[in-house]
Amino acid sequence: MSRENQLVVGAISSHGHELGHVSVLDQLEEVGSIHVCAASDLVNVDDLAGESARVVGKYTSVDALLERADLDVVIMCARPDHAPAIMEKVVSAGLPVLYDKPAATCADDMRRVAELAKRKGVTAGAMLQWRYHPMALSLKRALDEGALGDVMTIEAKMLNGLVLYRDTSTYLFDPETAGHGILTWLGCHCLDLVLYLMQERVVEVMAMLGNLNPERIAVEDTGLLLLKFESGRMGTFQAGYHLRGGKATYDFYIGMRGTEGYAIMPLLEPQEETSGGSEVELTSTYTLFSESRGWNTGGVRRERFAIPHAPGYGGVMAEALYRDFFDAALSGAPAPAPIEDSVHMLEIIEAAKASSDTGRSVSIAK
Helix, strand or coil, X not given: CCCCCCEEEEEEECCCCCHHXXXXXXXXXXXXXXXXXXXXXXXXXXXXXXXXXXEEEEECCHHHHHCCCCCCEEEEECCCCCHHHHHHHHHHCCCCEEECCCCCCCHHHXXXXXXXXXXXXXXXXXXXXXXXXXHXXXXXXXXXXXXXXXXXXXXXXXXXXXXXXXXXXXXXHCHXXXXXXXXXXXXXXXXXXXXXXXXXXXXXXXXXXXXXXXXXXXXXXXXXXXXXXXXXXXXXXXXXXXXXXXXXXXXXXXXXXXXXXEEEEEEECXXXXXXXXXXXXXXXXXXXXXXXXXXXXXXXXXECCCCCXXXXXXXXXXXXXXXXXXXXXHXXXXXXXXXXXXXXXXXXXXXXXXXXXXXXXXXXXX
């Protein structure tokens, strides 16, 4: 793959969550042309093409798209039960793939794709753009510099608008097509940040999952997890469709406590309903306290970030992730949110389901 010219990108979708991602491609100068593919009858290929003036090709077959010899990378937004088979075709063609979460209904299917990508030497990773929020980047730098000392605990929550505001007839609420509920669809953004910040595997999970909304659905609408990490550190994670105010109402928070300090990171707080990329522009105050002698800005730090508006799903955070993914794909390096992390996240969620079903803690093998 050469970067002498702008990239030729394939954009595959098999559900209706893809339009904003093509809009992100439209903002990137690295992208020269886009070929869109509607991989199921759930997607209108003309609607998909209408998201960018750079779309020059339209397909209704993944195989036909992959016959193009000029593709550099592929982005994929597919229903979880469709995604592994599509990704296997893309990776088998030697093409790097950036996929929308969760991209599988179970860890085994995602693991199979990850192993294939490793054998092929192909970059594969998820569109988990919250790793690029300035609060998360600031906390990651502080952790790397020892500002919190030895981290003891982490707590996290991702709460969203009630089931009342959602169309429960869609694939998202069917375990056969979605795999799981709130944990994989929206909770995954927060759980991914936990794994990114802690930089170690979870080895044991104790959990309670349930359905607390009056509207009955076949997947969990609530999850409470206790996590034990390899080092012995512990964490809690809560997810649920629990908020009044509209579908796009959020309570997204991470807190960390260490031997030398603590951090409070409210990424989104409940307020007026948001939509599209605008949600990432609403910020609260990030607080970090440190008494580490080796950290050059000790004491209390409080910051607010004004995030510029950008069209497309995930705004400027997504743009930064895409650019880093393109660089990784060109060099054969791991993706910004590598596929191995997606495998582990599904392992944790499956362990949570097993724990809730049995009333016992569940270990996760390495």
